[in-house]
Amino acid sequence: MDLAFTEENEQFRQEIRDFLDENWPEEKRSGEVTEFGRDEYITWHKKLADKGWVAPSWPKEYGGPGWTPTQKYIFAEEMAKAETFNVLPFNIGMVGPVIYTFGNEEQKKRFLPPTLNCDIWWCQGYSEPGSGSDLASLRTKAVREGDHYIVNGSKTWTTLAQHADWIFCLVKTDTEAKAQEGISFLLIDMKTPGITVRPIITMGGDHEVNEVFLEDVKVPAENLIGQENKGWTYAKFLLMHERSGIAGTHVCKKALSRLREVASDKSLYGDAPILMDDAEFRRKVSEIEMDLMALEYTELRALAGEEAGKGPGAESSILKIRGTEIQQRISHLAVEVAGYYAMPFQRELTGNETPSGPEHTVHAAAGYFNKRKTSIYGGSNEIQRNIIAKAILGL
Amino acid sequence: MDFLFTEEQDMFRESISRYVREKYDFEARQKIISSEAGWSKEVWSDFAEMGLLSVPFAEEYDGLGGGAVDVMVIMEELGKGNVVEPFLPTVVLSGGVLAAVGGEHAKALIPQIATGELIMGFGFAEPRSRFDLNHVEASAKKDGEAYVLNGRKSVVLAASIADKLILVARTSGSTRDADGISLFLVDANAKGLTIEDYPTIDGHRAGDVVLEDVKAELLGEEGKALSVIEKVTDQGISAIASEAMGLCRTMVDLTTQYCRERKQFGTPIAKFQVLQHRMVDMLIHAEEMTSMAYLGALKLDEHEVERKKVLSAVKVQLGKSVKYCGEEAIQLHGGMGMTEEMAIGHYFMHGTMLEVLFGNTDHHRKRYESLM
Ligand SMILES: Cc1cc2nc3c(=O)[nH]c(=O)nc-3n(C[C@H](O)[C@H](O)[C@H](O)COP(=O)(O)OP(=O)(O)OC[C@H]3O[C@@H](n4cnc5c(N)ncnc54)[C@H](O)[C@@H]3O)c2cc1C
Numbered sequence A: 001m002d003l004a005f006t007e008e009n010e011q012f013r014q015e016i017r018d019f020l021d022e023n024w025p026e027e028k029r030s031g032e033v034t035e036f037g038r039d040e041y042i043t044w045h046k047k048l049a050d051k052g053w054v055a056p057s058w059p060k061e062y063g064g065p066g067w068t069p070t071q072k073y074i075f076a077e078e079m080a081k082a083e084t085f086n087v088l089p090f091n092i093g094m095v096g097p098v099i100y101t102f103g104n105e106e107q108k109k110r111f112l113p114p115t116l117n118c119d120i121w122w123c124q125g126y127s128e129p130g131s132g133s134d135l136a137s138l139r140t141k142a143v144r145e146g147d148h149y150i151v152n153g154s155k156t157w158t159t160l161a162q163h164a165d166w167i168f169c170l171v172k173t174d175t176e177a178k179a180q181e182g183i184s185f186l187l188i189d190m191k192t193p194g195i196t197v198r199p200i201i202t203m204g205g206d207h208e209v210n211e212v213f214l215e216d217v218k219v220p221a222e223n224l225i226g227q228e229n230k231g232w233t234y235a236k237f238l239l240m241h242e243r244s245g246i247a248g249t250h251v252c253k254k255a256l257s258r259l260r261e262v263a264s265d266k267s268l269y270g271d272a273p274i275l276m277d278d279a280e281f282r283r284k285v286s287e288i289e290m291d292l293m294a295l296e297y298t299e300l301r302a303l304a305g306e307e308a309g310k311g312p313g314a315e316s317s318i319l320k321i322r323g324t325e326i327q328q329r330i331s332h333l334a335v336e337v338a339g340y341y342a343m344p345f346q347r348e349l350t351g352n353e354t355p356s357g358p359e360h361t362v363h364a365a366a367g368y369f370n371k372r373k374t375s376i377y378g379g380s381n382e383i384q385r386n387i388i389a390k391a392i393l394g395l
Numbered sequence B: 001m002d003f004l005f006t007e008e009q010d011m012f013r014e015s016i017s018r019y020v021r022e023k024y025d026f027e028a029r030q031k032i033i034s035s036e037a038g039w040s041k042e043v044w045s046d047f048a049e050m051g052l053l054s055v056p057f058a059e060e061y062d063g064l065g066g067g068a069v070d071v072m073v074i075m076e077e078l079g080k081g082n083v084v085e086p087f088l089p090t091v092v093l094s095g096g097v098l099a100a101v102g103g104e105h106a107k108a109l110i111p112q113i114a115t116g117e118l119i120m121g122f123g124f125a126e127p128r129s130r131f132d133l134n135h136v137e138a139s140a141k142k143d144g145e146a147y148v149l150n151g152r153k154s155v156v157l158a159a160s161i162a163d164k165l166i167l168v169a170r171t172s173g174s175t176r177d178a179d180g181i182s183l184f185l186v187d188a189n190a191k192g193l194t195i196e197d198y199p200t201i202d203g204h205r206a207g208d209v210v211l212e213d214v215k216a217e218l219l220g221e222e223g224k225a226l227s228v229i230e231k232v233t234d235q236g237i238s239a240i241a242s243e244a245m246g247l248c249r250t251m252v253d254l255t256t257q258y259c260r261e262r263k264q265f266g267t268p269i270a271k272f273q274v275l276q277h278r279m280v281d282m283l284i285h286a287e288e289m290t291s292m293a294y295l296g297a298l299k300l301d302e303h304e305v306e307r308k309k310v311l312s313a314v315k316v317q318l319g320k321s322v323k324y325c326g327e328e329a330i331q332l333h334g335g336m337g338m339t340e341e342m343a344i345g346h347y348f349m350h351g352t353m354l355e356v357l358f359g360n361t362d363h364h365r366k367r368y369e370s371l372m
Helices: A007-023 A038-051 A071-082 A089-102 A105-116 A230-247 A250-266 A279-310 A315-342 A366-373 A381-391 B009-022 B028-034 B039-050 B066-082 B086-101 B103-115 B226-261 B273-297 B304-334 B343-356 B359-369
Strands: A122-125 A141-145 A149-157 A167-173 A183-189 A195-200 A211-222 B120-123 B139-143 B146-157 B164-170 B183-187 B192-201 B206-221
Touching: A007 A071, A071 A250, A071 A279, A089 A105, A089 A167, A089 A183, A105 B066, A141 A167, A149 A167, A149 A183, A167 A230, A183 A230, A230 A315, A250 A279, A250 A315, A279 A315, A279 B304, A279 B359, A315 A366, A315 B146, A315 B343, A366 B226, A366 B304, A366 B343, A381 B273, B009 B039, B028 B343, B066 B086, B066 B273, B066 B359, B086 B103, B086 B120, B086 B146, B086 B164, B086 B206, B086 B226, B120 B146, B139 B164, B146 B164, B146 B183, B146 B304, B164 B206, B183 B226, B192 B304, B226 B273, B226 B304, B226 B343, B273 B304, B304 B343, B304 B359
Parallel strands: A122 A167, B120 B164
Antiparallel strands: A141 A149, A149 A211, A167 A183, A195 A211, B139 B146, B146 B206, B164 B183, B183 B206, B192 B206
16 A cells, blocks of 8 residues: 655656646636536547547547556546546546447447547436436337337436537337346437427526437437347446546545635635634535545545456445535535625626626535535435445345 | 414414415416516515515504514415515515614604515625624715715615615724614615616525715614614524525425325335435424524514524524425435426525525524623
8 A cells, every 4th residue: 555656646747737737728727617618618628639638547449548547546636626627428438438348349430539539529318207216217219110210208307418419328129128128228319300409497597408309210220339128238337437437526625625715815804804714614624625535535445446457336336425415515615605695696797797796606506506416416326325235235 | 381373363374375375386486586677566565465564563653563473474474485575675674674773764664665665675794794794894974964875785685676775884993893883774776876786596686785975864873783783683584584484394395295296116206215214304404493483583572692692593593404405305306306497496595595694504603602
């Protein structure tokens, strides 16, 4: 066991910092990246892809950088410190690994390069109105007709489908079989006739999720990943990958340090005592910091295990639960820091108007409301606990 | 000891409750908050007719001579409907200040509040005051009979829809002195007064009030307003505690109802014991909120230290109850809880704002500790 970074590690860190200094200008490092345009996002994604850094977790042969766990850790830390956009999780954390693990050569050639450099923007078509936690009960149907599938049904909560070029869908190909056994994993071009996207607006006014309706959508059979009716295996594999990235330790650390900065900024408090000197507030901050340490080292242990060939297992559920709880606590702390200025809804100000309160207050309440999603998506925290109870404790 | 309501109070509650159920359902509310004005004059005049706007005031002001318990009944029912009309800023806060200072202003203005003609807002917070009522940077200088105000008051509820405002400014002393704080009355369209208006995140209307040499009339005694402000904001806490009990009860109802209907794994999710326990804990939080709201209303007229202690305890309970009920309500609704189309999120959002209003949980825990 050794926690120290080597000299090479520090050189590596410097290389990343130099890259960020050049490509991610100071003015973008505002802390708030809840809203972004599609193009801006793609530009950033491509920059990383050009550099070969966009998919740290991918094997080298498919475009990963071939880093050690320590390097991955340093990279994630530096990215979070610079408050960069996340790379598109649907591409890098989800469908990419499914394609290189279960896809055929043809599919790997066709889809992996554009997935890696974001020429395809993917979205995730798992959940349906009647199938959330009980994902296997999904009802969207794909019927084989010659060299095509005809798909009918509806997906919901589809994140950023409004920007997406393709959707990876779980569909039912055998309606007779037991729930998990008749499911297939299908890649569908969003431009295919019969697909409609309808926005869902969430608390706080964000448009990040959608309903996706599929009506007689004709999908070439070659877009099937792996074997027909074996999709559940691939779906579960993907969920494991989705969860392990979900802890967001580095992003939490950065968000917390932002709050500390604001709470210590004398210019905001004038003759009043600064918030950072308040005993109750300090205790909350320190508790979150300590919990973050525990999370971080749990994550590092899990990563080391993965590296030793254990693959992400039910441990990723632990990271998901704790990571999301901490994200939520930090978002509530932001509301506390904002004080009365948590109340105005001012995010729709035009660029010329200034908000009534300080900058850090503008997204505080909306951020707190929005973060409630983290314990719901990616398999709710109740479902994660069920998984741990079963898979780790054997209950 | 008893916790019974009088027959009149029961009837009064029933009439408000019926009104909210029939005329102020979720759709009606959505329509109101997305309208240009952001509130409904029609609803307001119905409130006047039903007596909501006159109940708390003494008979000498054309009021019905009710008390804190009557306000509690009103606020609980308004909470159940998540009503956005400015009852709190106009009747409880501005009416409360006017009744406390008395005199000509009270005689002239309270009757207008009672009939529903006059909307008012009360500006006590400032950009750097956080929740400290004694932190007043806005200044008032005497100029003949009148005063001239300068400064900024933060997040004044109903500012943008009010006809008149009551504002706190300093007539002497330094920023955080308890002495030297005074109350002023201004017209919302007075010269030099700008309102940066905005909706709040929970669908109410509010604004920052920017003062540049604004002429104002003094209310009450110069330099001695802090104790009035503290008393009135404690009345505000009592009122929103009652509202919070309405919010929490409704969140419990909506959530249990949703979990009975929503099926996953071939069974209503209400059957999962882990969710049952969470709903039980929501209920416990709602019950505790109720008890503390009662206590708060009954202790408003106690001597200052006892009143402050109890009302701080009430506010801490409010913070815990709305946070627990709100967060769990969303969680148990799953993705549906996140959407703007469902009522549940709006209760959560309003509850979160109540958690901030008049000082958050930490602030009141500290006020309580300082009086222990
Ligand atoms: C912002 C957001 C983005 C999303 N993005 C996507 C996306 O891009 N693609 C996609 O496919 N999906 C997405 N989802 C959907 C997400 O995966 C589902 O919301 C989630 O699986 C929960 O399903 P549900 O919303 O139907 O809740 P339900 O399954 O109805 O659950 C309601 C409540 O019951 C609990 N519950 C259910 N079953 C059990 C049980 N057996 N034991 C104990 N408790 C239980 C849940 O934990 C929850 O608290 C997103 C969701 C959100 C909120």
